[in-house]
Amino acid sequence: MSIIRLSRCHQLNQAAQEAALEQLAAHLGDTLGASVARAARTIQFDGSGFSGTVTLEDERVVGEVRLGLMMRPLKGVITREIEAGLDHYLAG
Numbered sequence: 001m002s003i004i005r006l007s008r009c010h011q012l013n014q015a016a017q018e019a020a021l022e023q024l025a026a027h028l029g030d031t032l033g034a035s036v037a038r039a040a041r042t043i044q045f046d047g048s049g050f051s052g053t054v055t056l057e058d059e060r061v062v063g064e065v066r067l068g069l070m071m072r073p074l075k076g077v078i079t080r081e082i083e084a085g086l087d088h089y090l091a092g
Contacts, residue, residue: 002072004052004065004079010090017041017056020089024054061090 012020025043028034034047042055052065065082067075 001069002067002075004067004075004082005063006079006082006086007060007062008086008090009060010056011059012090021054021056023089061086 010017021038021041021043025036025038028043028045028047029036032047032050034045034050037044041057042053044053045051049068049071050065052063054061054063063082065078067078071078
């Protein structure tokens with residue numbers, strides 16, 4: 001199993017943090033077909049060939065994505081896509 005771990009600082013206020021979590025949960029479920037469970041400020045997800053968690057702390061977002069055997073060759077592409085999403089959503 002291959003693991004992607006990411007951590008970024010953010011300056012989102014409480015309302016923007018809540019909106020970001022909702023958008024992420026919707027994206028994981030609707031676009032990627034993952035089952036998503038949310039507890040407070042943590043999202044757990046499980047999809048075809050991947051699973052993971054995202055926790056939104058007061059000033060930092062921490063995520064871990066575990067890739068299955070078939071997804072391992074795409075680790076670089078997936079990492080870049082996640083980083084681009086973080087740059088976009090945490091910018092403002």
